[in-house]
Amino acid sequence: MNRTQPLASPRVVFASSQDDRFPPANMLDGNPRTFWSSTGLYPQDLIIELDPPATPAKFVVHTAKVKALSVAACPAGALDTATGGGELDPFDTLVAIDLPENNAATAIPLKLSRAVSHVRVTLSEGYSDYCAVFSAVLE
DSSP: OOOOOSSSSSEEEEEEEOOOTTTTTGGGGGTTOOOOOOOSSSOOOEEEEEEEEOSSEEEEEEEEEEEEEEEEEEEETTTTTGOOOOOOOOOOEEEEEEOSSSEEEEEEEEEEEEEEEEEEEEEEEEEESEEEEEEEEEO
C-alpha cells in the first residue's frame, strides 16, 4: 500500500472537553487502541496546530458515535496579533459532513490554496451522548 505521509508535526492545542483517561493527544499518537473521548454534550471542538504550517490535501479521521462534523482551517499568520492578524474567528469552514452510525475511517478532501497553521474539527452531533476520535491525520 502506498500511503501518504502525515504533514508537519501536529499537536492538539485545544479540546472543548477532556477526560484524563482519554486525552486529546491520543488521536494523534498513531496507536489504533487509544482515542480521545468527549465528556458529553455537543458541539465539541478540537484545534490541531501544524508546525510548520502546511497545505494538507485531505483529512483522515477515524471516529465512533460521531454523526456530523465540520473541518475549518486558519491561514498561517492569521492568529499572530504582532503581524496584524488576530481576527475574532480567523477559521474558514472547509467542509461539513454527516457520518453513518457505524463510523470508521473517513477521508475528507480539503481544498486549500495556502498554508494553514491550525485546523479546527467540530463534532456537531453524535449518535450517543459521548463520542470518540481514534485518529486524525492531515495528509
